[in-house]
Structures are given as structure tokens and as C-alpha cells.
Amino acid sequence: MTDQMLRDLLEERVSGVAVPDLSAGAWRTGRRARRRTRLAVLGAAAAATAAVTLGGAVLTGTGRTTQPAPPPGGPTLTSAPTPPTAEPDARYEGVPVWWSVGREQEGDLSPVDDSPLPEVIDLRSAPTAERPDRAVAAFAVGDQVRLVDPSGAQLSLSLDRLDDVTKPNGYRYRPVSHSMLSPTGEYLVFPQDDSVEVYTLATGQWRSIDTGDRVTRFVTWVGDDSFVLPGSASGGGDVLDVRGDLVSPGGTQMRSPRLRPGFDTRTAQAFGLTRRSPGGSEAQAWGMGVPVPVADPGKHLAEPEFVAARVGGVTRVLAILWEIHDEGRYLQCCPVAGWLDDRTLVYESRQTDPALVAWTVGSDEFRLVSRIEGSYAVASFAQLWQD
Amino acid sequence: MESESEASFTRWAGDRQLALLRTAVLLTGDHHRAEDLVQDALAKVAARWERLRDEAPESYARKVIVRTNISWWRKQRREVVTEPGDRPVDGGEPSVDRRILLDQALARLTARQRAAVVLRYYDDLPERETAEALGVSVGTVKSTTHHALRQMRESSPELAELLGAVEEVR
Numbered sequence: 001m002t003d004q005m006l007r008d009l010l011e012e013r014v015s016g017v018a019v020p021d022l023s024a025g026a027w028r029t030g031r032r033a034r035r036r037t038r039l040a041v042l043g044a045a046a047a048a049t050a051a052v053t054l055g056g057a058v059l060t061g062t063g064r065t066t067q068p069a070p071p072p073g074g075p076t077l078t079s080a081p082t083p084p085t086a087e088p089d090a091r092y093e094g095v096p097v098w099w100s101v102g103r104e105q106e107g108d109l110s111p112v113d114d115s116p117l118p119e120v121i122d123l124r125s126a127p128t129a130e131r132p133d134r135a136v137a138a139f140a141v142g143d144q145v146r147l148v149d150p151s152g153a154q155l156s157l158s159l160d161r162l163d164d165v166t167k168p169n170g171y172r173y174r175p176v177s178h179s180m181l182s183p184t185g186e187y188l189v190f191p192q193d194d195s196v197e198v199y200t201l202a203t204g205q206w207r208s209i210d211t212g213d214r215v216t217r218f219v220t221w222v223g224d225d226s227f228v229l230p231g232s233a234s235g236g237g238d239v240l241d242v243r244g245d246l247v248s249p250g251g252t253q254m255r256s257p258r259l260r261p262g263f264d265t266r267t268a269q270a271f272g273l274t275r276r277s278p279g280g281s282e283a284q285a286w287g288m289g290v291p292v293p294v295a296d297p298g299k300h301l302a303e304p305e306f307v308a309a310r311v312g313g314v315t316r317v318l319a320i321l322w323e324i325h326d327e328g329r330y331l332q333c334c335p336v337a338g339w340l341d342d343r344t345l346v347y348e349s350r351q352t353d354p355a356l357v358a359w360t361v362g363s364d365e366f367r368l369v370s371r372i373e374g375s376y377a378v379a380s381f382a383q384l385w386q387d
Numbered sequence: 388m389e390s391e392s393e394a395s396f397t398r399w400a401g402d403r404q405l406a407l408l409r410t411a412v413l414l415t416g417d418h419h420r421a422e423d424l425v426q427d428a429l430a431k432v433a434a435r436w437e438r439l440r441d442e443a444p445e446s447y448a449r450k451v452i453v454r455t456n457i458s459w460w461r462k463q464r465r466e467v468v469t470e471p472g473d474r475p476v477d478g479g480e481p482s483v484d485r486r487i488l489l490d491q492a493l494a495r496l497t498a499r500q501r502a503a504v505v506l507r508y509y510d511d512l513p514e515r516e517t518a519e520a521l522g523v524s525v526g527t528v529k530s531t532t533h534h535a536l537r538q539m540r541e542s543s544p545e546l547a548e549l550l551g552a553v554e555e556v557r
Binding site: 013373 | 393396397400401404405408409412413418422425426429430431432433434435436454455457458485486489490498499504505508509511522523524536
């Protein structure tokens with residue numbers, strides 16, 4: 001069978017196909033979609049306003065008056081996001097469970113519409129960006145951080161100036177983490193033994209903030225330009241801003257509590273950050289150790305990693321399917337990267353062909369946000385929803 | 388402004404909808420589903436017309452068709468196992484036989500393999516554009532197409548023979 005024969009045969013196969021005029025109906029449907037998008041943007045703005053108010057309320061718990069005033073006559077969020085209603089694949093301890101797509105099928109997923117990230121993030125390509133004002137994602141690659149800006153262009157930032165950080169047991173490691181990129185993508189923060197180093201994208205300036213005897217290893221952003229220095233992985237600590245000013249003293253600012261799925265998780269370990277959407281949905285990745293059901297116990301690893309997600313006050317679980325002899329997935333494969341909207345979370349699929357996958361919580365709808373080409377140690381994400 | 392946009396979209400869609408439908412029929416093997424895919428793709432182009440009109444609306448529409456079909460196929464594959472249609476009978480009309488054999492050979496491919504074959508050999512897209520439509524690398528297009536053609540040959544020797552006979556008569 002030659003190429004030309006195949007071309008002729010395909011041409012012959014559809015030569016008799018005729019089409020009714022689809023253009024008018026398509027225009028009407030497209031126009032409705034544009035209107036829905038505009039309404040969604042207004043809704044997101046309302047949700048963002050509510051989220052800012054909620055975020056401020058955490059800080060005001062310390063007695064400081066940092067809570068933003070509600071805009072006069074501005075929109076208010078009056079109801080929680082409507083929870084999806086699709087039937088789950090299974091239940092565990094009464095909690096509905098959905099199964100993820102397989103590792104090798106992720107590349108075949110349809111792309112999300114209007115993604116905040118490019119379809120392909122090629123970490124092996126030469127950096128292309130002038131210094132951006134902000135980034136959507138930061139990938140630790142060797143001794144650099146690759147910053148991906150909203151257009152998909154990349155900037156490479158050297159971490160030469162940073163020393164390794166020392167744990168109490170003497171173990172030293174590079175100070176990159178899920179927490180390094182700020183929520184707006186304007187700053188990076190890195191712990192050092194006696195300071196934190198803040199990089200401002202817009203100016204390209206580093207600022208070294210002396211932290212005295214505070215523990216710095218668990219530094220986590222709690223606002224657009226403020227971070228907490230917890231004394232332990234689950235403890236509280238002082239809140240500082242990017243100028244080094246103390247925002248909330250005395251260990252009263254707690255790190256965000258882990259979202260728990262509603263069943264016993266003592267045999268599993270949470271990893272990555274608990275991510276929150278503008279309307280208050282939450283998601284957290286958990287490691288192996290809990291007998292959450294899998295699609296085929298003869299084929300998939302038991303006690304799988306899973307993501308717990310709470311939307312509209314209802315918690316659902318996504319079990320990450322991992323074929324028993326598949327060495328392509330990495331342990332702690334799927335930390336939550338963020339939310340596209342109040343129903344759609346994004347998780348990293350860390351594997352030989354890494355990807356960012358969107359799951360509409362409580363449904364079997366999965367879409368591809370980005371394929372990632374090249375390897376990286378850890379990734380950190382700004383907020384992914386678009387205001 | 389709206390009416391001018393609608394007019395330009397309608398002109399473009401009127402020109403390209405048949406080509407898109409024929410691609411979709413080859414991707415799916417089902418005229419009705421192909422029409423649904425094209426309708427959906429055109430609506431998505433219409434929703435983004437101001438942005439796409441001066442760029443590459445057909446590439447975008449083709450990408451929507453290809454990827455939506457692959458997603459549909461992946462979901463259906465878990466639920467329904469379909470057998471390819473009847474085998475051609477001896478003495479049948481040659482063009483009908485060829486069509487049945489082609490449908491059978493295409494039906495045995497994965498959605499991505501099938502799309503690679505259709506985009507490369509029907510739409511005549513270069514490897515790079517095929518890769519963009521599928522959302523994969525150029526290397527993946529090469530290997531996917533290679534495996535697809537090999538499988539077509541191996542699974543349908545009659546098709547290869549029949550095509551060979553047609554070529555000799557010409």
C-alpha cells in the first residue's frame with residue numbers, strides 16, 4: 001500500500017459526503033457561549049472579592065485591621081458553588097470516589113479552554129522571556145527556577161546565591177518547594193538558615209530578610225505579598241511581608257489546615273499545599289496508605305494516592321490509578337496545583353511524561369491543561385483562575 | 388460590528404464546513420457523530436471569532452474535532468467494545484469492497500493513530516501541524532503514523548492487495 005494509494009482511498013471514502021449548512025446554528029451557539037463567558041467573568045470577580053474578604057478575615061483574627069473593606073455596592077457572594085451530581089465510581093467510608101484517567105491516557109485528553117498556561121511547557125527549550133512582571137508557574141530545574149509567564153514565555157532564574165538549608169537532623173537540601181511562588185506570581189520566596197530571600201519579578205531584585213532564630217523551612221505564602229514562618233510543618237508562626245515588616249506577630253497565624261477527606265488518614269501522609277478556589281473550594285493530595293477502592297484491584301496498586309476535594313461543602317475523592325507494573329508514575333505523583341474555577345481543580349501528574357490535568361470535581365471529566373517536557377524537581381503555582 | 392463578524396464567520400464556515408466534515412467522517416466512521424463534532428467545533432470558533440478570524444480558524448476547528456473525538460473514544464472504549472463491520476464478499480462492487488476494507492482497517496486503530504493517518508494522508512498536513520492538532524510532539528506523530536500504517540497493512544492484507552490490483556489496472 002503506497003502513500004498515494006492511501007490518499008486516493010481516503011478521498012474516495014468521503015467523496016460523496018455532503019453537509020447541511022451548519023454555520024448559522026454555530027454562530028448562535030457561539031454567541032451564547034460568549035455571553036456565558038462574560039457572566040462567568042463577572043461571577044469570578046464577585047468570588048474573588050469574597051475570597052479576598054475571607055483571606056483578610058484570617059489575618060484579622062490576630063487583631064490587626066488588615067481586612068479589606070467591602071466595596072460600596074460591590075458584588076457579594078451569596079451562595080456556595082453548586083456541587084456536581086454525577087454518580088461516583090465507588091465509595092469509601094461513605095465518601096464518593098472517582099477514578100483518575102490512566103497515566104498514558106493523560107496526553108490524549110482534550111485541552112481546557114482558555115487555559116492560564118500554555119499547552120506545552122518545554123523546560124528543555126531556551127528561555128525566551130524578557131523579565132515578566134509575574135509568573136503563573138515556577139519549576140525548579142537544576143540550580144535554576146524556570147518561570148512561566150501567562151503568555152507561555154519562560155525566564156530562567158539562577159539560584160546560585162542560595163545556600164542549602166539544614167534540617168535539625170543535619171540533612172541539607174536545595175531550598176525550592178511547592179510554596180515558592182506567591183499567589184499573584186509576583187514574588188518568589190526561598191528559606192535560608194537565618195533568613196528568607198525574596199525575589200521580585202517586576203524589578204529583578206533580591207531582598208534578604210533577616211529572620212533571627214525563627215524556623216524558615218516551612219515558609220508559605222498567606223497573602224499576595226505576605227508569608228508565614230511556621231515553627232513546624234503544621235504549626236503557626238510570624239507573618240512577614242515582602243519588605244520584611246512584621247504583619248502578624250507572636251505565632252498566632254496558623255498555616256492553612258490540611259483538608260481531610262472525612263475518613264481516617266493516619267496511615268497516609270498529605271503532601272503539597274491545600275489549594276483553595278476563589279469561592280472556597282479546597283483540595284489536598286494524600287499519599288498511599290488508605291484502602292480507597294481502585295478500578296481493578298488485579299491491575300491497579302491498592303491503597304492509592306488520592307486527592308480530597310471539597311466543593312459546596314461536600315468532600316469527594318479522586319483515586320489516582322497506578323498500574324501495578326507501571327514504573328512511569330512518581331511517588332507523590334499528583335500534588336494539587338490550583339483551581340481553574342470553583343469546580344475544576346488542577347493537579348500535577350508527575351511521571352515520565354509529566355502533565356497538568358484538570359478534573360471537574362465529582363465528574364468523570366478530565367482535561368489537559370499542559371504537557372510538560374523535560375524533568376524538574378518541584379513546581380509551584382500562582383492562582384490559576386482568571387479574574 | 389456584530390453583523391459584520393457574523394457575516395465573515397458565516398462566509399468562512401460555509402467555505403470550510405464540508406472539508407471539516409469529511410475529515411470528521413474519516414476520524415469517526417460515523418456521519419452523525421462527525422456532524423456533531425463539526426457543529427461543536429464551529430460553535431467554538433464562533434465564540435472566539437474576533438481572536439481567531441485573522442489567525443488560523445481552520446487549524447483551531449480541526450484541533451477541537453480531533454481532540455474531542457479522542458476523548459470520546461477513550462471514554463467509550465471503557466464501556467463498549469465494537470466489532471468492525473461485515474467482511475466484503477467475493478464479487479462485490481470494487482469500490483464498495485474498498486470502502487468496507489478501509490472502514491475495517493481504520494476501526495482497528497486507536498483514535499490517535501486514526502487521526503494521525505487522516506491528518507497526514509487526507510488533510511495532507513505536515514508533521515508539525517499534525518502534532519499541534521493532536522497535542523503531541525513531532526516524534527510521537529512519526530511513531531504513531533508508522534505503527535498505524537503497519538497495523539493497517541497487517542490487519543488488512545486484502546486492502547493492500549485490492550489497492551495493488553487497482554493500481555495495476557490503472
